[in-house]
Amino acid sequence: MNTLSTPDHRHIAVNQIGYATEGAKIAIFSGEAHGFRVINEETGAMVYTGKSGKAIVDKPSGAIVHVADFSGVRTAGRYHLEGDDGNVSASFVIGDKPYGELQQGLLKAFYYYRCGVELTGEFAGPWAHGACHTAEGIVYGQPELTLDSCGGWHDAGDYGKYSGPGAKAIADLLLAYELYPTAFAVSIPLPESDGKTPDVLLECKVELDWLFKMQEPGTGGVYHKLTTLNFPGLDVMPEEDNAELYFSPVSATATGDFAGVMAMAARVYEPYDQGYARQCLTAAEAAWSWLQQHPEAPGFMNPPGISTGEYGDDTDQDERYWAAAELYRTTGEAVYHEAVQALAQLSFPKYSLGWADMGGYGTLTYLLTGESATEKGLYTSLKQGLLAEADRLVRQSREDGYRISLLEEDYIWGSNMLVLNNAMLLLAAEHFSGETAYAACALDHLHYLMGRNVLDISYVTGFGDRPVMHPHHRPSVGDGVADPVPGLVSGGPDRGLHDEYVAEHLQGKPAAQCFADHDLSYSTNEVTIYWNSPAVFVTARFNM
The missing domain is CATH 2.60.40.10 (Immunoglobulins)
Structure with missing residues (x-):
């Protein structure tokens, strides 16, 4: 050993x-x-x-x-x-x-990820900084066409903004609010807090408003991402990153994710702002129309000259499945129900909650639609499959020394996302079955995240006795503040040692020890919005 x-x-x-x-x-x-x-x-x-x-x-x-x-x-x-x-x-x-303060911190992190606005000392404390990335973006391949690109959340330790991962993050937060609304009764607060609309919805609106700008005018398709051509230096603050921004081409995966999250938002925001809900639904329907007109769109690859995160995905069936399920749940229209049933027959993961495999969101949405409004055979099959997957995760957790569902080969780049996505799935199984054993297993995953792991480290900045202190996160590196921006979930151990720092320092380590709390270790210690979002979901369950 x-x-x-x-x-x-x-x-x-x-x-x-x-x-x-x-x-x-x-x-x-x-x-x-x-x-x-x-x-x-x-x-x-x-x-x-x-x-x-x-x-x-x-x-x-x-x-x-x-x-x-x-x-x-x-x-x-x-x-x-x-x-x-x-x-x-x-x-x-x-x-x-x-876990009340922890949930608030994990949700407040999205405020720190905001792009295009000043983060004032009143709400950001020592991590305040000026407005950033306010210039129009250039549509790739059409240098004469520039569009408003301001707003939303930075995706990760860099300043890129990505449609698909952003949709996954919003979906986690909106699902948490739908299933556990009482956990969001206390204000964070945010600059927009009004005592009427829950803060989680106000924060999600920041990203939704930006996503509207990612929908290509006139077609309904959605640009895959908005980034500079290359990543800026690690110590560059957001307001100092003045390189030109580019809208990468439309992709089917981004369009499917957009349709799904906008249809979801139309339902969730309807009690608070009917006009906004209609805007979301109209955008979702336009995106669905694009998908129907492009049944075999190619997978996304970075175009020449752009070297920022690709978020490539060759399969769009799962995104279409989620989109159809959300549109059916929101509208009740038969055309979307027929699409769900047809897509469910295809071979793609039906219980995954990752940005590349969004099928789990389609499954959860269909089950949340209710047995009376769904096709009985499909509903039963999907529910049985969900519970079988949750049972598998429970069995793996019982065999693991630290009581989580990751096998040795699961300690990949972003392993903490697997930890948290698995916990989400377990909690979904609890919701549909009433079996509290699933929640107990999910809580073991939160225990791991917060320090009950072999490295005795809290993987959330600012929380715990020994939290991550040096994330690969440009504002935390460049702001001159000793403590990192709080509430950020670190990626966790990566047995593949995919960056130069860990390749030099961690050779021969067991999988769960392949982690470095160092800002150069982007493969183990970067942070992202879609690692924070399932953490909010999990903590919300235990704050009801």
């Missing part, structure tokens, strides 16, 4: 935020089994003693691990664990709803 080499590594991993008062409370010991005690930090009193369980050889992490269960502690307060060997865990809270 490859042991950890960090000198100050703690061998007791916990959720560094905390645990719910009445829920399960489990820490993971690595190395030797030990007796342990739980200490109330306010009083210094020992409130619980126990012994860690039998050894598990956990191949993904390269560690021998033991479960330490202290679920018997049910008094609210701040605690830590101490092992008989002198090891001490991170400090954490036990409380009624311990």
Whole structure:
């Protein structure tokens, strides 16, 4: 086994935020089994003693691990664990709803991702900066044509803006609001907060308003992305990035994602702004018309001269499936129902929630439409498939030393997105089945994200005892502020070692240890909106 080499590594991993008062409370010991005690930090009193369980050889992490269960502690307060060997865990809270501030921080991160507006000190604190990327963008291949491109969210650690990934992020947030509305009762606040429209909808509107600008005038098709030709330097602040912006060509995947998210928004925003809801639906229908007129559009590839993130996707069947499902759920029109049923017969992943495989959103949308409004055989088949996939994730989690559903080969670039997307799917299974065991497994995934992992690190900036401090995120690098922008979810371990920094420093490490908290490690420590969005969904479930 490859042991950890960090000198100050703690061998007791916990959720560094905390645990719910009445829920399960489990820490993971690595190395030797030990007796342990739980200490109330306010009083210094020992409130619980126990012994860690039998050894598990956990191949993904390269560690021998033991479960330490202290679920018997049910008094609210701040605690830590101490092992008989002198090891001490991170400090954490036990409380009624311990993830409230975390959810707010994860959602507030989208404000920090905003493009085209000044982030003022009132709302951004020390991470304030000037308005950026306010110039018109050039339509690639038509240098004489420039269009308004301002607004939306920066996608990641760079300043590109992408239609498909943006739609995935909005979909996660709107699904969270649809399923767990009470979790969004408290204002963040945002500059637009009005006490009427929930802040999550106000923030999503920022991206939706930008997406309208990505729809090609006159055709309904949607430009794939808006970026400069090349990425700026790592320390370049957004308002200093003045290179020309380009609308990349229309793609079927972007158009399908646009149709899906706009149809979804039309439904969600209707109680708050009927005019805006109609605008969303009209745009969705125009995008669907484009898809119908282009049944075999080629996959997107970066055009010559553009080297920014490609987000290439050769298959658009899943995006069309999601679009049809959302349009049917919103309008009830038979033409969309027929399209859903036809597309569902094709071979693409029906339960994936990634930006490249959006089929899971189509499935969830169809199931949320309700059994009475759907075709019985398809509804039953999709529900059974969803629960079977969730059962598979539960089985994998039970075999994993850190109680998550990732196999060794799943520690890929953006592995934390898999962690969170899997947790989302588990919570969807809970919603449709009523089985709370799925939620318990999803919560184990949140525990992993927040520190109960082999590296004893919180993968969310600004939250936890040992959070990520050096994300690959240009504003965090260039702003001169010691702490990074808070609330950003890091990509997590990548066994492929896809950047120069980790290729030099992490050779031979087990999969779950292939992570570097360094701003040069774009393959393990970059941040994106669509890693934050499923994290908001998961925390919302536990803040109801």
